[in-house]
Amino acid sequence: MEEKVAERVITKYLKKGNxxxxxxxILPSSGLSKKQREEIAEIVHDVIRWKRLYDQIIKTRGxxxxxxxxxxxxxxxxxxxxxxxxxEYRYSCSSYVATILKDHEGWAEYLNEIPPTTLCVNxxxxxxxxxxxxxxxxxxxxxRSLLPTTLxxxxxxxxxxxxxxxxxxxxxESSQLVAxxxxxxxxxxxxxxxGNGGKSLALASMTKNQKKIDAYEMNASKRSILKRRCSExxxxxxxxxxxxxxxxxxxLVDAPCTGLGAARRNPEVKYIQDASDFPQMQVxxxxxxxxxxxxxxxxxYAVCTITPEExxxxxxxxxxxxxxxxxxxxxxxxxxxxxxxxYGSFCRLPxxxxxxxxxxxxxx
Numbered sequence: 483m484e485e486k487v488a489e490r491v492i493t494k495y496l497k498k499g500n501x502x503x504x505x506x507x508i509l510p511s512s513g514l515s516k517k518q519r520e521e522i523a524e525i526v527h528d529v530i531r532w533k534r535l536y537d538q539i540i541k542t543r544g545x546x547x548x549x550x551x552x553x554x555x556x557x558x559x560x561x562x563x564x565x566x567x568x569x570e571y572r573y574s575c576s577s578y579v580a581t582i583l584k585d586h587e588g589w590a591e592y593l594n595e596i597p598p599t600t601l602c603v604n605x606x607x608x609x610x611x612x613x614x615x616x617x618x619x620x621x622x623x624x625x626r627s628l629l630p631t632t633l634x635x636x637x638x639x640x641x642x643x644x645x646x647x648x649x650x651x652x653x654x655e656s657s658q659l660v661a662x663x664x665x666x667x668x669x670x671x672x673x674x675x676x677g678n679g680g681k682s683l684a685l686a687s688m689t690k691n692q693k694k695i696d697a698y699e700m701n702a703s704k705r706s707i708l709k710r711r712c713s714e715x716x717x718x719x720x721x722x723x724x725x726x727x728x729x730x731x732x733x734l735v736d737a738p739c740t741g742l743g744a745a746r747r748n749p750e751v752k753y754i755q756d757a758s759d760f761p762q763m764q765v766x767x768x769x770x771x772x773x774x775x776x777x778x779x780x781x782x783y784a785v786c787t788i789t790p791e792e793x794x795x796x797x798x799x800x801x802x803x804x805x806x807x808x809x810x811x812x813x814x815x816x817x818x819x820x821x822x823x824x825y826g827s828f829c830r831l832p833x834x835x836x837x838x839x840x841x842x843x844x845x846x
Contacts (some may be wrong), residue, residue, distance in 0.1 A: 485553060487512050488525040492549035501530050501750050520637045524596075528556040531594055531749035534574040535564055561594075575752040579742065582789060589788065589836060597746040598625075598634040598833055601650040602658050602680075605631065605687045606716045608649040616644050627833060628816065629658050631687055634833060648714045653680045654744070656834030659816060660736065660784045661685045663839070665693070666812070667780050668731020673697040674771045675736050676721070679708035686717035696720045696728070729776040737764045739785040739792050743836030757791035764796045772804055772844075781806060781842040786835045788828065793838040797825040806842040 487508065494504045505526060509519045529536070529552045536555045540547050564572045570580035573590040583590040603610045610626070613633065617624045620642055625634040632655050644650045661684035664671060673682045676697035685695050697719050699705040705721060712719045739760050745752045768783060775781050783800075785792055801807070808825060811817060820827035826840030 483514070484518055484522050484525065485557070487514065488522045488529075488553050489549040491522065491526050492529055492552050495526070495530070496549060499750070501526060502748070516641050517638060523637070525553060525556055527596070527749060528561075529553060531752075532556070532561045532564075532574045533750075534576070534753065535561060535567060535571045536574075538567060538571045539563070573752075574749075576755055578755050579752050582742075586788075593742075593745040593752065593836070594749075595746055597654075599637045599639055599652060600627070600655050600658075600833065601633040601635060601639065601644070602653040602684050602687065603631045603633060603650045604648060604683070604715050604717075605690055606718075607647075608644075613644050613649050616649070617642060627655055628819075628831060629655060629662055631662075631684065632658055648711075648716075651680065651683060651711075651715070653684060654747075654786075654835045655831050656743075656786070656829045656837045657681060657736075658684050659819075659829060659831060659834065660734070660782075660837065660839065662688055662816070663811060663841075664732055664734050664782055665689050667782065667841075668693075670694040670728075670730040670732070671696070672726060672728070672730040672733045672774050673719075673736070674733050674774070675699065675738070675767060676705075676708055677701075677736070678704050679711050679717075679719075681734065681736055682708065682719050683711060683715050683717050686712075686715070686719055691716075691718035694720075696722060696726055696730070698722045698725055725770070726774055728774065730774055730779060731776055732780045732782055733771045733774045734782045734784065735767055735771050736784045737767050739764070739787040740789060741786055743786040743788050743838070746835070757789045760787075761791045761796055761799075764792060765799050768796070768800050769804070772806075775844045777844055779844050780809065781844065783826070783840040783842065784837055786837050788836050788838065793828075793840075794823060794825040797840045797842075801842070805845055807845055809841045809843040811839075811841060 491504050491508050545551050603613050622639045627634050661681045665688045676682050676699040682697040709721045740754055741751045819831045829837040
């Protein structure tokens with residue numbers, strides 16, 4: 483049954499693309515259990531993760547490029563032969579992404595791993611010990627990680643009572659690290675591109691609502707979700723309906739990006755052909771955020787990607803036009819997971835997405 487449903491998802495993906503949407507369109511109405519749906523999602527992720535390699539295998543072996551063929555290749559673990567193929571097939575990525583990863587083969591291997599499901603514990607409603615105990619009562623696997631809010635588990639935990647009761651939310655550990663670093667950089671913090679509020683909620687949890695946190699998201703639908711989540715999570719966050727005119731100790735810009743650093747969870751991003759118009763958008767957002775930074779305050783740029791255009795080149799472009807300087811993160815227990823460059827750092831936690839972080843100080 484799982485194999486046939488996975489074939490339906492892949493059939494739709496081959497026609498329309500967008501793996502997440504294809505899964506959402508088919509799995510909820512499949513009549514299968516949560517465990518079965520998670521198993522199907524794993525098969526689909528495997529097909530997309532290795533699709534470039536599978537395309538080459540299909541071509542080499544003269545197979546029919548059907549959904550059934552892709553699912554069979556995944557179930558047969560045909561990626562075990564990847565080392566026999568050139569780089570872009572071996573790591574199943576576009577030629578553009580291959581040019582980025584060839585100097586970072588460790589990243590290439592990492593982006594093809596299957597990630598754990600990572601939880602961020604809500605310290606305003608519970609404690610990490612209480613959440614661990616609840617998950618153990620549900621017989622769900624759990625492991626503590628590096629940050630004081632982070633727990634590693636499996637995807638079925640998304641249906642746990644700790645999620646239903648807002649004692650934790652699903653959030654990658656590198657995203658939590660961004661919030662953790664930001665929480666130490668001032669008493670007033672503005673989350674400028676808050677989205678659905680993952681980092682805002684993490685900030686409120688890590689500071690136990692003891693700091694002034696404002697958040698803005700230009701998308702009205704996401705902003706509405708953010709407001710609801712703040713209430714549900716007992717997070718003392720002021721969500722603004724328009725860009726703030728206040729000045730803050732720290733402005734966090736978690737900008738929209740290609741998401742290449744999150745390819746373990748969204749493998750189809752490995753097939754992008756370029757950085758699109760994201761770099762121009764990112765520079766524009768940083769330029770807008772400048773007015774909210776206090777004198778001697780900080781602008782914190784974070785993106786879950788590793789393309790040069792969206793990382794070092796964005797910062798180079800921005801600082802040429804503004805009076806900000808690169809500021810190093812203070813020494814701490816997590817600095818060993820930051821690969822430093824002249825324009826920022828690449829985050830490489832053992833189980834987190836690949837993020838680029840750049841801390842800029844307003845020297846005006």
